[in-house]
Amino acid sequence: MNRLVHLAVAVTLLSCSGLAVSASMTVAEIEQQIQQKQSEFDNYNKNLDIEIAASRELEKELGVLRNKSATLEQDRLRALNEMNLAYEKLVEDPSLDIDSSRQNYASAVKAHKENKEAITQKYNEWQTQLNKVEHIRLAKHSLLNKLEGLKEQFNTARVDRLYREFGRQDTILVNHEVTCDREETINKCMDRGKNLAKQKASKRFLDDVYEGLTEAVEAKQHRPYSDGYVQIIRSEVTNSSFSGQGDFSVSMAVEVKGTLKRNEACALLGLDRRYCVSQADQQPGIQVVKAETTPTTQTGSVNTDESVMYELTLRSNVYDDEVFIDGVSYGSTKLQIMLPAGKHNVEVVKRGYQTYSQALDLKESTTLKVDLERTQFAFNKGEKIQDILAGDIAGPNLVVVAAGSFRMGDLTGVGLENEKPVQTKEILESYGIGEAEVTVADFNKFVEQTSYVTDAEKERGCAYYEGGEPVWQENLSWRNPGFTQTDKNPAVCLSLNDAKAYVEWLSEKSGNTYRLPTEVEWEYAARAGKESDYWWGDSIGIDNANCGWCGSQWSNVSTSPVASFKRNDFGLYDTAGNVWEWTTSQNSQSGAVVRGGAWNFAPRLARVSTRMELDPVFRSNYIGFRVLREQSK
Numbered sequence: 001m002n003r004l005v006h007l008a009v010a011v012t013l014l015s016c017s018g019l020a021v022s023a024s025m026t027v028a029e030i031e032q033q034i035q036q037k038q039s040e041f042d043n044y045n046k047n048l049d050i051e052i053a054a055s056r057e058l059e060k061e062l063g064v065l066r067n068k069s070a071t072l073e074q075d076r077l078r079a080l081n082e083m084n085l086a087y088e089k090l091v092e093d094p095s096l097d098i099d100s101s102r103q104n105y106a107s108a109v110k111a112h113k114e115n116k117e118a119i120t121q122k123y124n125e126w127q128t129q130l131n132k133v134e135h136i137r138l139a140k141h142s143l144l145n146k147l148e149g150l151k152e153q154f155n156t157a158r159v160d161r162l163y164r165e166f167g168r169q170d171t172i173l174v175n176h177e178v179t180c181d182r183e184e185t186i187n188k189c190m191d192r193g194k195n196l197a198k199q200k201a202s203k204r205f206l207d208d209v210y211e212g213l214t215e216a217v218e219a220k221q222h223r224p225y226s227d228g229y230v231q232i233i234r235s236e237v238t239n240s241s242f243s244g245q246g247d248f249s250v251s252m253a254v255e256v257k258g259t260l261k262r263n264e265a266c267a268l269l270g271l272d273r274r275y276c277v278s279q280a281d282q283q284p285g286i287q288v289v290k291a292e293t294t295p296t297t298q299t300g301s302v303n304t305d306e307s308v309m310y311e312l313t314l315r316s317n318v319y320d321d322e323v324f325i326d327g328v329s330y331g332s333t334k335l336q337i338m339l340p341a342g343k344h345n346v347e348v349v350k351r352g353y354q355t356y357s358q359a360l361d362l363k364e365s366t367t368l369k370v371d372l373e374r375t376q377f378a379f380n381k382g383e384k385i386q387d388i389l390a391g392d393i394a395g396p397n398l399v400v401v402a403a404g405s406f407r408m409g410d411l412t413g414v415g416l417e418n419e420k421p422v423q424t425k426e427i428l429e430s431y432g433i434g435e436a437e438v439t440v441a442d443f444n445k446f447v448e449q450t451s452y453v454t455d456a457e458k459e460r461g462c463a464y465y466e467g468g469e470p471v472w473q474e475n476l477s478w479r480n481p482g483f484t485q486t487d488k489n490p491a492v493c494l495s496l497n498d499a500k501a502y503v504e505w506l507s508e509k510s511g512n513t514y515r516l517p518t519e520v521e522w523e524y525a526a527r528a529g530k531e532s533d534y535w536w537g538d539s540i541g542i543d544n545a546n547c548g549w550c551g552s553q554w555s556n557v558s559t560s561p562v563a564s565f566k567r568n569d570f571g572l573y574d575t576a577g578n579v580w581e582w583t584t585s586q587n588s589q590s591g592a593v594v595r596g597g598a599w600n601f602a603p604r605l606a607r608v609s610t611r612m613e614l615d616p617v618f619r620s621n622y623i624g625f626r627v628l629r630e631q632s633k
Helices: 002-016 027-092 099-166 186-212 216-225 262-269 440-450 496-510 519-527
Strands: 169-179 229-242 247-259 296-299 302-316 322-325 335-349 356-362 366-370 398-401 404-408 423-427 431-434 462-466 469-473 580-584 592-595 611-613
Touching: 027 099, 099 186, 099 262, 169 186, 186 216, 186 229, 186 247, 186 302, 186 335, 216 262, 302 356, 356 366, 398 519, 404 519, 423 519, 431 519, 440 496, 519 580, 519 592
Parallel strands: 302 366
Antiparallel strands: 169 247, 229 247, 229 302, 296 302, 302 335, 322 335, 335 356, 398 431, 404 423, 462 469, 580 592, 592 611
16 A cells, blocks of 8 residues: 555656646647657556566566475475484484484475575565556556647647638739620629639639648648638729720739638648637637628629638539529539628529529538439429329328439448449439338238238248347248337338239339339438448447447337438438348349348448348348339330
């Protein structure tokens, strides 16, 4: 106990002696200290390993001495016994010489005593060494805490530096020429030319700011998601003229200043916001006038604040489109431009596609991802449809998925061999797909109408999962899958043949073409435009889906009612987990593949690209299906 108290005091003194770091140190100075402390920490680790090895060697030597002590004790007792026997013989024959027996006993006692003293000495050496190890270990922990504190200060200093660098001020000289429209007045043409010149100056300045940052590479990587903007302090026309062809040329000197909210500095550096929350959101000095406080009219009824310029980034899913902002063409995407804060009208146009139009209130640097749709689509993307079957029976709820292309397979590199290679697939026509898996209630309508008997009910029953493999049980079927279910749970214990019988009935009763999705169509809908392992990201998280060890109340217990979790971005429920879903495939020898994972399978198998080839007659209480409806011709 005294040893530990002594060490604690020693480490406390070490922690408090001369290790304070000045809050005003530069990034380079802090980085140098981090390197120094890291080197010290590495040395502590090396020394600790050496001292631990020495303590183990002493402990080993102590063990040898203790084992030797037992042997020496036996030797002493044996010598004592021999000496006693010699004394008994001496009583009968006084002429006997027993001196050797006495000397043997004396030597045994001496050896035993010396060994005990050696044990005491070795034990003390061992304790001293343990004390040294404990001291180094505690000191190492203290140093580690200091090192981590330096790293925290390092990140804060990085934010401070970027914040200062971004807030620089400069005067940009710029020339710009516009062609006046025939229906445009001279004053409007001049104003348009001046505004475009200011935009050009702001864009050039902002690019220069990013290029001049100490951490330019990191900042430019996060630039599309940042809110850095430019404030125009003052602008002066140095020269302007009209040509004979109606072109207006203007030269301007534009005084600008970079402005960045502190939390955006964290975003640009890829740091947690905690490094920024303790500071003011904006730089001191010039007050930014927001559009909502002093709006000015630029073109028509579009309200803008020309003193504040934000960056607008436009991307689309097609080539050779044309972008119009406030009626002015800015070319095709990908596009990055500077615009005054305030309201703008954005249009993206391409022949054969529906025009994208949005009224944008620009209050920060913004990225728009435009998804242009072909005009010939009969279905509208995201539209919900439902057929009423003969006999006024409601069919499954469907969500329309628009045509498009996507990358299919193991995109993240953590998948199985049968998910490779990654291939680009194109969906040529939009289709309707079940927003949820076919439920017990849905399948029951079919059975009541047709008296259909499933494969499980005909023979052998249905399989359940136990001990890492499927086990067949004759009394299991979609009516009794081995756990409690409601009408809203997905129907299970159905073979591919059972699923096909259901969709054929839907086609007959609706007059439309229903079928099972191909695995290409299934993965396209399940991905919902994402390239991660799950539609919400690369980590399963907690309570995002019903799969084994996924944190839901049904995990490893049973199926969950459909729609118990959030929809994906295409509007589909349960594309990860709940039940494996039957799909058809040309890449399977049997033509049957299940996708999506299940309530009793590991999260890794609920990834969107995971596929499992099965016999079409197989059925289990963890396999169901969802339907697909083709467009009406």
